[in-house]
Amino acid sequence: xxxxxxxxxxxxxxxxxxxxxxxxxxxxxxxxxxxxxxxxxxxxxxxxxxxxxxxxxxxxxxxxxxxxxxxxxxxxxxxxxxxxxxxxxxxxxxxxxxxxxxxxxxxxxxxxxxxxxxxxxxxxxxxxxxxxxxxxxxxxxxxxxxxxxxxxxxxxxxxxxxxxxxxxxxxxxxxxxxxxxxxxxxxxxxxxxxxxxxx
Numbered sequence: 001x002x003x004x005x006x007x008x009x010x011x012x013x014x015x016x017x018x019x020x021x022x023x024x025x026x027x028x029x030x031x032x033x034x035x036x037x038x039x040x041x042x043x044x045x046x047x048x049x050x051x052x053x054x055x056x057x058x059x060x061x062x063x064x065x066x067x068x069x070x071x072x073x074x075x076x077x078x079x080x081x082x083x084x085x086x087x088x089x090x091x092x093x094x095x096x097x098x099x100x101x102x103x104x105x106x107x108x109x110x111x112x113x114x115x116x117x118x119x120x121x122x123x124x125x126x127x128x129x130x131x132x133x134x135x136x137x138x139x140x141x142x143x144x145x146x147x148x149x150x151x152x153x154x155x156x157x158x159x160x161x162x163x164x165x166x167x168x169x170x171x172x173x174x175x176x177x178x179x180x181x182x183x184x185x186x187x188x189x190x191x192x193x194x195x196x197x198x199x
Contacts, residue, residue, distance in 0.1 A: 054071035059122045062125055063093040068085050101127070108177045108191060109122060118163050125157035125188045126156065127150070131151055156192075180199075
């Protein structure tokens with residue numbers, strides 16, 4: 001190998017070493033710079049994170065008058081203060097006992113509200129029920145299940161002002177997200193996070 005070819009070979013080896021050790025940063029270093037320059041960010045890395053829309057709900061408890069109107073989910077997670085407020089609004093109005101409401105139930109209600117394009121709040125007829133309250137109601141009505149999901153914070157009886165009850169029922173059934181009951185006389189529907197069924 002002559003001297004010229006030897007120099008070409010050595011130069012190529014040095015260039016390859018620089019690329020392996022420093023990537024393209026070594027080639028982007030300005031003349032006279034003492035250290036490596038950080039590589040330019042790729043378009044994907046520079047793009048802002050996608051905005052996750054907040055999930056909003058509004059309630060009024062028909063027995064206590066308590067209300068809630070706020071985001072219960074935002075930035076990719078449930079909002080603890082909002083969840084606590086919802087637990088309070090949906091408490092057993094007879095005993096005053098509260099219970100953690102199933103977040104999946106809230107997600108159902110959020111989607112149902114969007115599907116019927118409702119702006120008015122949900123009117124809560126019955127949210128959480130303590131075992132004692134449920135037993136007392138079941139003793140006087142065949143329509144109350146002795147093992148009701150209300151006792152697990154997984155069911156709610158509701159209506160929405162200005163929304164036809166049958167339309168609300170049909171929209172809930174179409175979601176195929178859980179149980180849906182229709183009570184035309186008392187004017188409410190039941191929705192829960194149990195198995196898909198209707199009555």
